[in-house]
Amino acid sequence: MENNIKIQIRNLWFYYKTISMLEGINVDFPENTITSITGPSGQGKSSFLMTMNRLWQCIDGASVKGEVKINFGNGFEDINHQKYPLPMLRRKVGMVFQTPNPLPMSIFKNIAFPFKLIGEKNQNKTFEKVEYALKKAFLWQEVKNRLTEDAGVLSGGQQQRLCIARALVLEPQVLLLDEPTSSLDEISAEMIEQLLLKLKKKCTIILVSHYMDQVKRIADTKFILSNRQLTLQEE
Amino acid sequence: MLFKENIARIVFLSASILSAVATLLILGFMILLSLPVLETGMIWGILTDPWSPDHGRFGILAMIVGTVYISSFSLLISFPISLGCSFFIQIIHPDSPGRFLKLLVQLMTAIPTVIYGFVGVFLLVPIVRKVFSYGSGMSILSASLMLAILISPTMILFFSQSFARVPKRFLDATEALGATSFQKLFYVILPNAWTGVFTGLVLAFGRAMGDTLIALMISGNSVVLPSSILDSARTLTAHIAMIIAADFDSIEFKTIFICGGVLYIMTSCGILLARFSVKKRVR
């Protein structure tokens, strides 16, 4: 089965000040697949993810040239275009950072935060969704009795799963994951992998990972990022 | 190493003891100076009477009210503006426009107060007089506006500094979840920069209460109890300055120590109150 293209990248250049990190990337990411990006450290994987939700704008000195077009259902739109509304983009493109970044508030409030941002007033609905997201990220059992505690007291691996739950809670169409299992043991990592396999039915997933066996297990398409280029990895 | 650390400890300890002692000494000195008036039993009259030396009445109530009005209005005006400016400098445009604004603000702190006074007298006062066509334009409103401009830079610099200390990972997380700029300000930045914002506010409050020249130059210095913000008024500090310049060794002269004491108590109360309410809020 051929999947529709979800993300279309054309001649993408990425710079920190005057140093180029990506040079003329051309690539398509199909819908309902997991695409993996591997490669040596410091080659621009995290930077590349940030071109797909325009987060590079928050980095001092970063700039981008070229097209990143995503089809959210109304045809391809260039998300780097200044006019494209950021809040909407980021609700549709979820992101899990390389280092877990829970906000300084309770566990519950962290996951409910995206609902607060969209102005959801219905408390019951919010609670249901929070519970659902925490269950999906395999964190519910560990935190269900301490939802009001500060999220900062969680362990590294728990924080990682918390951030995954937070990215899932608004049901994004695209999910950008930057080494989402780096602080997890094998069993938890495998649970997250199972989750991703389930999620891809509704979602387009871009996974940065340096675990080759993980990539082999779950990725449909595998890319290597090195020397400022993205190359398809053959089987 | 240990020796160095001990020296540092002694230096810091003596510095803090010194400043605590200085604060208490000043309080004691104020009380001592006010004693002659306190002994006469005129204190209640001084706190409640009108100011009319010709009739033997030396009340400073109008000045207390004037001080409260002018300093609180100026804070009320400058607080939201400063918050907005710091947000612009630190979050919306941390690049060139923000840096330029910050430079301007830094320059503003270096301008002598008397220059602000001139601008007040020759620009702001006529405008206020024209717009409201009421009185001379020398009013609580004019003084508060000018004072607001005077104290804003302090607040802006403090606020933006405390905004800058909010960890980047919090901002990135918020940003990636689709927060608008205002949501970022209210949900993440302010709750995490609260202590810095509070410090800036306290400093600005102290400066507004303590400033003499602006009020002296543009509030009109009337000793009548003001009934609207377009009325002219006199602050405690301006009052002290005027009496000291004209007089010594009279009852008028003696009452200015009461003014000083009242000012001391008012600022301390203001700071304690703010501190108390912030503590409650944080919990």
Ligand SMILES: Nc1ncnc2c1ncn2[C@@H]1O[C@H](COP(=O)(O)OP(=O)(O)OP(=O)(O)O)[C@@H](O)[C@H]1O
């Ligand atoms: N804010 C920044 N300013 C300047 N250079 C940066 C900035 N952030 C990252 N870089 C540089 O860009 C390059 C790519 O960084 P990036 O984080 O994208 O790499 P990565 O492939 O994700 O590496 P890793 O596998 O170690 O996470 C690095 O050489 C890094 O030093």
Ligand SMILES: [Mg+2]
């Ligand atoms: Mg990285």
